[in-house]
Amino acid sequence: MTCDTLWSCLATPLSFGFMQRGLAAAVMIAIVCAVIGAFVVMQELAFIGDALAHASFPGVVIAFLLKFPLELGGAVVGILTALGIGVLTRRGKLSQDTAIGVLFAGTFALGVALLSTVKNYTKDLFGLLLGDVLAIQTSDLLVIAVMGAAMLAIVFAIYKELVLVTFDPVQAEVIGLPVSWLHELLLALMAVTIVISIQTVGIVLVVAMLVTPAATATLLVRRFPLVMLVGAIQGVVGTITGLYLSFYLNIASGATIVLVLTSMFVLALIFSPQLGSRHHKASHTAARESTSR
Amino acid sequence: MRVSYGAQPVLDDVSFTLSRGQLVGIIGPNGAGKTTMLKAILGLIPAEAGAVAAGGQPIARRGGHVAYVPQRDAINWRFPASVADVVLMGRYGRLGWLKRPGAADRAIARHCLEQVGMDAFAARPIAALSGGQQQRVFLARALAQEPEVLLLDEPISGVDAPTQESILAILNDLANQGKTLLLTTHDLRCNMEHFDALLALNRRVIALGPVDQVLTPDVLTRTYGTQVVLADGTRVALT
Numbered sequence: 001m002t003c004d005t006l007w008s009c010l011a012t013p014l015s016f017g018f019m020q021r022g023l024a025a026a027v028m029i030a031i032v033c034a035v036i037g038a039f040v041v042m043q044e045l046a047f048i049g050d051a052l053a054h055a056s057f058p059g060v061v062i063a064f065l066l067k068f069p070l071e072l073g074g075a076v077v078g079i080l081t082a083l084g085i086g087v088l089t090r091r092g093k094l095s096q097d098t099a100i101g102v103l104f105a106g107t108f109a110l111g112v113a114l115l116s117t118v119k120n121y122t123k124d125l126f127g128l129l130l131g132d133v134l135a136i137q138t139s140d141l142l143v144i145a146v147m148g149a150a151m152l153a154i155v156f157a158i159y160k161e162l163v164l165v166t167f168d169p170v171q172a173e174v175i176g177l178p179v180s181w182l183h184e185l186l187l188a189l190m191a192v193t194i195v196i197s198i199q200t201v202g203i204v205l206v207v208a209m210l211v212t213p214a215a216t217a218t219l220l221v222r223r224f225p226l227v228m229l230v231g232a233i234q235g236v237v238g239t240i241t242g243l244y245l246s247f248y249l250n251i252a253s254g255a256t257i258v259l260v261l262t263s264m265f266v267l268a269l270i271f272s273p274q275l276g277s278r279h280h281k282a283s284h285t286a287a288r289e290s291t292s293r
Numbered sequence: 294m295r296v297s298y299g300a301q302p303v304l305d306d307v308s309f310t311l312s313r314g315q316l317v318g319i320i321g322p323n324g325a326g327k328t329t330m331l332k333a334i335l336g337l338i339p340a341e342a343g344a345v346a347a348g349g350q351p352i353a354r355r356g357g358h359v360a361y362v363p364q365r366d367a368i369n370w371r372f373p374a375s376v377a378d379v380v381l382m383g384r385y386g387r388l389g390w391l392k393r394p395g396a397a398d399r400a401i402a403r404h405c406l407e408q409v410g411m412d413a414f415a416a417r418p419i420a421a422l423s424g425g426q427q428q429r430v431f432l433a434r435a436l437a438q439e440p441e442v443l444l445l446d447e448p449i450s451g452v453d454a455p456t457q458e459s460i461l462a463i464l465n466d467l468a469n470q471g472k473t474l475l476l477t478t479h480d481l482r483c484n485m486e487h488f489d490a491l492l493a494l495n496r497r498v499i500a501l502g503p504v505d506q507v508l509t510p511d512v513l514t515r516t517y518g519t520q521v522v523l524a525d526g527t528r529v530a531l532t
Contacts, residue, residue: 167372175386
């Protein structure tokens with residue numbers, strides 16, 4: 001597709017219903033992902049995020065087969081997996097890492113097996129794994145909006161508790177916060193964020209929506225609320241740019257969005273040398289002091 | 294009080310009473326259970342037997358009458374917080390769920406930061422400060438809880454002598470204001486004159502009393518066994 005003026009370049013895609021829905025979904029998802037993703041990056045939960053995405057797959061497939069909104073099926077299974085990880089690791093026999101490895105491969109296989117009962121399932125499989133923004137329905141938009149608003153409301157309500165658990169879990173325990181309960185709540189919030197993002201970027205790439213904008217923001221700003229804000233702005237700009245590029249260049253939408261976000265991350269990495277070196281120095285002093293003890 | 298990890302008791306038959314307004318140092322070798330004792334007092338580790346009371350009442354965790362200054366490896370240094378943010382966190386226990394810190398909380402936090410002489414650093418990122426400065430900020434956070442009792446885990450370790458001196462002077466002031474402070478240290482070279490009492494710990498209480506009654510060759514041998522202990526020259530040098 002080509003266009004003549006900047007205005008028509010911007011306006012033409014908007015004349016298509018699927019682009020309107022895709023853009024609306026992308027903007028909402030980018031904001032929620034940046035807010036939850038800021039905690040994911042600070043608590044180093046990216047691997048768990050990736051695992052939750054894969055683990056929610058059977059739920060997405062069941063919803064797909066029953067023609068339910070995919071987000072609902074994925075959310076139920078994702079939350080159950082998040083709680084399962086918590087229970088398995090609290091029983092203590094397995095490391096969290098191992099528990100996640102076992103759970104996520106097993107549940108993902110279940111999803112593939114279920115989907116393979118459908119004739120010519122490979123096209124649908126690709127859509128779910130890599131994202132198919134064209135397939136977003138008005139009902140999906142409603143689910144994304146309601147779930148997204150609910151999650152932002154939860155984070156707003158217990159913001160100071162989540163911050164304290166992230167920064168200093170011992171202090172959180174000292175003042176009597178239910179630390180492990182808050183951890184599982186965060187995993188559940190991650191699971192829901194992931195499943196509402198699956199249709200846009202797909203299961204395999206969804207962790208980028210969660211991690212990349214927040215990671216970029218930590219390179220640019222040094223206050224936690226600003227990490228959320230800058231991450232959200234980057235996410236919105238990146239997903240909109242990605243969708244337009246995908247429209248004009250006729251390439252896969254989910255992959256384009258992730259590539260744009262990754263490019264922005266690399267740019268931030270290159271253009272924030274000062275901040276980078278200062279962090280470096282701080283961690284060096286920390287290392288020196290802890291060895292001198 | 295008795296605390297165990299698995300079958301092995303880490304602390305056994307530990308029982309003592311401190312009077313209000315004292316600065317007490319807990320000394321003992323690595324593995325003596327110093328940190329464990331602080332955590333058991335806070336209720337972070339369940340005690341198998343025994344109880345902890347302050348002012349005649351069981352220690353209530355919520356509300357924060359007992360504040361804790363952790364060792365620095367307990368902190369997530371990647372988290373982008375300013376010094377003012379960190380001190381304000383000391384108010385969270387008093388606020389409870391769903392409430393946000395208000396102007397009064399900010400004023401208390403600012404005052405606590407002044408008390409430790411770090412008010413000029415309020416806007417700086419916590420991770421960019423030196424170890425001694427960070428220690429003082431966490432002390433300010435503990436003060437913002439308005440506690441009766443402060444427990445400090447190795448607050449003067451890994452910092453240089455002038456910083457140790459200034460931290461101990463601040464702690465001394467707090468004790469004079471009526472707070473009870475209990476701190477662990479494995480560094481016997483610091484200026485012991487600041488302490489009102491020392492508690493020699495090795496799985497059990499070896500001695501508790503004024504500094505000159507605890508820093509004796511007999512007590513130190515029973516606390517440290519054959520380990521070499523460095524004293525500040527004028528006192529004890531034993532092998």
